[in-house]
Amino acid sequence: MSDTRTPHTPIARVLALSVALVAVVGVIVLAFSWPSITSEPRDLPVAIAGPAEAVAQIEQGLDEAQPGAIAFTEVAGRDEAVEAIETREVYGAIILGQQPEVLTSSAASAAVAQLLGAAAAQLQQAANAQAAAAAQAQGLDTVPTIEVAVTDVVPLADTDPRGTGLAAAMFPLVLGGMAGGIAIAFVVIGAMRRILAAVVYSAGAGLALAGILGGWFGSLPGDYWLNAGAIALTLLAISAFITGMAALLGRAGLGLGALTMVLVANPISSAAVPKEFLPAPWGDVGQWFPPGAGATLLRDVNYFPSADWAFPLLVLTGWAVVGLVLSVIGHFRTAGGAEPDAEAAHEDDPATEPAPEPARA
Structure with missing residues (x-):
């Protein structure tokens, strides 16, 4: 009689997984606590x-x-x-x-x-x-x-006198960009369709979130359409990068893209404190990632119309373009659910029945 019991996980694998999880938790705590612990005014x-x-x-x-x-x-x-x-x-x-x-x-x-x-x-x-x-x-x-x-000289809006709404809005935008990118990478097949999904999702979410954060919460007192555009571009920069990494590297790219935005870019985004409060050069480095550039652009749009918006706009546009290009480059990869465009382009075509074999005499 054969033994059909499921074999136990080897002890070595159990220990390795436990140590890896400890390292992951340590990195998460470090990423989110380090900026606040080391935060102090500098120059x-x-x-x-x-x-x-x-x-x-x-x-x-x-x-x-x-x-x-x-x-x-x-x-x-x-x-x-x-x-x-x-x-x-x-x-x-x-x-x-x-x-x-x-x-x-x-x-x-x-x-x-x-x-x-x-x-x-x-x-x-x-x-x-x-x-x-x-x-x-x-x-x-x-x-x-x-x-x-x-x-x-430039006070906060009466609807957000402490500026907490504007600062708190950035992390949900990061999560929203990640969620959109991951969902598109899993559900949508075909490079061009993923690009279309990322653009439509970002535009729609920008319109919706500008209404919620501005019209409902009063955290964004600036022009509605400018806020919608800034939010949409931020979401596109994040979601397009994640879908592009998934198309290029498969599941590994999906995880790498998400971790980049959450554990690297978000903690040094300076959304809640000035970039000068972070140890050099991390405050400036954070402005080269979508969360940092998005937070700066939103603040400028709502309170500083005379400021130069070129840098955050270029950073967000650059990340969005890189992500979309990666989706095109990786279109022939099957990892992570992607398939060749030649197949995706015909996936909605009506099925055809195979021709019957001619009758034999």
Whole structure:
């Protein structure tokens, strides 16, 4: 009598799988916790204007209070500082003179706006101390009080006063792009049909999500059509890359594409904090991936129409084109469910019955 019992998994394989799963969990925890643990301001671009002596004193004082946090850029005056903020060249500005003022931009980063608000309090305290010393030296009974105004040049929308909606929207977009790419890779057969599915899915999802995030939640206060386009391009960049990798490498490409977006690109996307908060060069590297470029483009579309959108647009377009080209290159591969276009092009043709054999005499 033969033994039909299923053989047990070898102990070596069990141990190897367990160790591999431990490594996977470690990588996931590291990828999602490392950016927040190491997050701190580094070389934040901030404009400064005023008398040279006063500028030097403020730069030295703030650098001593927070070493390496701010990288000052000297500008001619308030108007130039405002322009630099609106074009996203700087996060804020310090204006010195008879009426000192600190300019912030909570739409660019609430964290940096809070940091500059604290700097304004320090500046006001130092200015009043200097005024009191000068009055005492001159024997004056009345000490003038100096107030440092804080102006939010580009504030967040009233419907999203803390900016949490805009920051939180990015990870669902990454998951949406992944889900679309994986579903298309599994269900749709034929390179050109996969490309069509990715484009239609991204466009439709862009229209729907712009309505939800903007019209319903109020997280995207900008133009609906611009938001829909930005979301659609982000989804296409992610989903097309995943379907392209699946067409080229099969199941392995599918996993590699998804892991690239979730474990590499998303943690360094700087969707929640400025890229300067991440250790160099990861903040800049993150802007070359779809999640980082998509987050930057969405912020620019909604709050910074004067900013240069060229870089995030080129990055997203580049990833989308690469993904679509990979789908074409890998069209002849059968791995991962793909089949040659010659077969896919005729899969909807009506079936034909084989011709009957002629009758024999």
